[in-house]
Amino acid sequence: MNVEDFERHWIGRIVCDLESRDDEKIVFSTAKTPSGPIHVGVGRELIYCSVFEKLLRERGRKTEFLFFVDDFDSLKSFPPNIPKDFSSHKEFLGRPMYMVPCPYNHCESWGTHYAQELIETFPDFGLHPKIIWSHELYQTQEMKNLIRLALDRVGDLRKIMVEVVGPTLQQNQLEKFKKEMENWYPCLVVCENCGRLKPTRVLGWDSSTDTLIYDCTACNYKGEVKVKDWPVKLRWRIDWPAKWAIFKVSCEPAGKDHCVKGGAYDTGEQIVSRVFGWKGPYRIPYEWVLLGEKAMKTHKGISFTFSEWLAVAPPEVYRYLILREEPRKHISFAPERMLQLIDEFEKTEKIYFGLEKASNRLEELTAKIVYPLSMPDKVPEEVPARLPYRFAIIMVQLIPLLGKDKVLEKCLTILKRLYKKERLKPEEVLAVEERLRMAEYWVTNYAPEELKIRITETVSKEIKEKLSEKQREALKIVLEKFKEKDWDEESLQFEIFEVGKKLGIGPKIFEAFYLIFLGKKFGPRLAPFLLSLEKEFVIQRLEEVVG
Ligand SMILES: [Zn+2]
Numbered sequence: 068m069n070v071e072d073f074e075r076h077w078i079g080r081i082v083c084d085l086e087s088r089d090d091e092k093i094v095f096s097t098a099k100t101p102s103g104p105i106h107v108g109v110g111r112e113l114i115y116c117s118v119f120e121k122l123l124r125e126r127g128r129k130t131e132f133l134f135f136v137d138d139f140d141s142l143k144s145f146p147p148n149i150p151k152d153f154s155s156h157k158e159f160l161g162r163p164m165y166m167v168p169c170p171y172n173h174c175e176s177w178g179t180h181y182a183q184e185l186i187e188t189f190p191d192f193g194l195h196p197k198i199i200w201s202h203e204l205y206q207t208q209e210m211k212n213l214i215r216l217a218l219d220r221v222g223d224l225r226k227i228m229v230e231v232v233g234p235t236l237q238q239n240q241l242e243k244f245k246k247e248m249e250n251w252y253p254c255l256v257v258c259e260n261c262g263r264l265k266p267t268r269v270l271g272w273d274s275s276t277d278t279l280i281y282d283c284t285a286c287n288y289k290g291e292v293k294v295k296d297w298p299v300k301l302r303w304r305i306d307w308p309a310k311w312a313i314f315k316v317s318c319e320p321a322g323k324d325h326c327v328k329g330g331a332y333d334t335g336e337q338i339v340s341r342v343f344g345w346k347g348p349y350r351i352p353y354e355w356v357l358l359g360e361k362a363m364k365t366h367k368g369i370s371f372t373f374s375e376w377l378a379v380a381p382p383e384v385y386r387y388l389i390l391r392e393e394p395r396k397h398i399s400f401a402p403e404r405m406l407q408l409i410d411e412f413e414k415t416e417k418i419y420f421g422l423e424k425a426s427n428r429l430e431e432l433t434a435k436i437v438y439p440l441s442m443p444d445k446v447p448e449e450v451p452a453r454l455p456y457r458f459a460i461i462m463v464q465l466i467p468l469l470g471k472d473k474v475l476e477k478c479l480t481i482l483k484r485l486y487k488k489e490r491l492k493p494e495e496v497l498a499v500e501e502r503l504r505m506a507e508y509w510v511t512n513y514a515p516e517e518l519k520i521r522i523t524e525t526v527s528k529e530i531k532e533k534l535s536e537k538q539r540e541a542l543k544i545v546l547e548k549f550k551e552k553d554w555d556e557e558s559l560q561f562e563i564f565e566v567g568k569k570l571g572i573g574p575k576i577f578e579a580f581y582l583i584f585l586g587k588k589f590g591p592r593l594a595p596f597l598l599s600l601e602k603e604f605v606i607q608r609l610e611e612v613v614g
């Protein structure tokens with residue numbers, strides 16, 4: 068890869084910026100609050116960290132990749148689809164997530180449950196971070212000392228908050244904010260009476276006795292605790308820079324909401340350098356991953372999880388989806404468009420291996436730079452033989468007609484033909500089986516109507532009557548041509564198109580085929596569909612109509 072090309076690409080530019088840092092170790096960090104099923108939107112920062120960590124390591128730097136599970140955050144609401152007898156426990160709301168039970172009563176806590184669900188998918192996606200559970204971090208002396216430091220320097224923190232957040236507020240809001248800041252403290256205390264973290268308020272701090280005075284506006288309890296032996300949590304805007312300082316974080320990507328002027332990244336940078344004594348990380352602000360048109364929000368149940376991804380598509384396609392776009396551009400992902408995405412990825416893969424030509428400069432760079440980084444662990448030595456997804460989704464729908472074995476056999480034949488192979492390796496056969504499983508799941512859960520196939524047992528009288536003279540004539544011509552030889556997809560598709568054109572019925576010829584095979588006017592791309600059926604069956608069906 069040409070150095071100039073690389074440095075002009077956004078990935079190369081960030082690598083250069085990071086390389087210029089004089090940190091002894093380049094530490095990447097990212098975090099997630101396990102407030103419910105964790106959706107693939109959060110993966111943007113995970114993939115960035117894993118990619119830059121790898122690239123910096125390859126350039127001889129010492130590196131580390133951290134993933135914080137923010138399970139000390141309080142649970143704000145129950146996402147939809149939580150068991151009813153569980154979500155009736157309103158007293159759990161406001162508690163730290165590591166102190167809320169698992170909603171399915173099968174592991175330690177709410178926090179563990181949803182974090183673990185995500186973490187279990189990490190190896191598949193090529194993510195190998197060191198996992199840090201916030202509630203454990205908060206028990207360390209280092210963190211307790213930072214809490215004390217933040218409390219001792221509450222005056223400076225209040226000043227920074229007003230200085231950074233102030234300019235983004237309207238005059239009347241500003242007055243209110245300044246007033247609030249007069250009694251503001253950088254931490255929250257778990258209420259000794261009701262177990263809630265929110266909404267507690269710290270009322271005073273005595274450093275000589277390590278004591279915090281607080282009250283809880285939920286249960287009206289008022290009490291005193293010592294930092295050394297009670298769970299105390301820094302507020303989010305202070306918690307973030309505290310972690311940067313403890314781990315000397317060099318880079319943390321963040322969603323655009325945290326990166327706005329006066330946002331948590333801005334206050335964090337001031338706090339970490341002026342109070343906690345670390346220069347702070349390099350920012351990579353990024354846009355949302357949209358599910359269709361909507362932003363993914365765990366608490367609203369707009370979600371598509373990592374394990375759901377693995378059920379329908381390979382992890383490298385996800386990494387590709389994230390990496391082919393610059394961080395400042397939003398990514399729109401819709402499970403029903405998975406087919407197109409996989410096609411694009413496989414085209415890029417073929418360009419990388421020199422089997423297809425890039426049609427423009429961008430495609431070429433994406434193949435050279437993004438493709439190898441999309442592979443979770445290592446880049447294969449030769450192009451992997453992949454059964455086209457488009458074909459797999461037709462084939463799995465033919466299982467009721469042909470049986471599982473026949474379908475697999477047909478898929479293997481197609482794969483051998485596509486990749487010009489005499490025989491397939493065992494792992495290639497396994498890959499076909501896996502693709503069929505994914506396609507089956509996708510068809511059941513996400514396929515749009517036009518890709519659903521159910522072959523009718525016979526052609527009904529109504530359908531026979533529906534066909535025009537020209538359509539019948541067209542079917543007859545195609546039938547004769549179809550019998551002549553073994554067709555491949557492209558030439559058959561072209562031939563059918565030509566027949567339609569010659570008879571002046573255009574796309575109505577395709578409609579005729581869909582009607583007699585599927586009983587509806589539309590269906591998957593015709594030639595691959597016909598070729599995936601038994602030749603005899605196709606002939607028989609056509610003869611039934613025009614014979
Ligand atoms: Zn659990």
Ligand SMILES: [Zn+2]
Pocket residue numbers: 258259260261262263283284285286287288
């Ligand atoms: Zn309370």
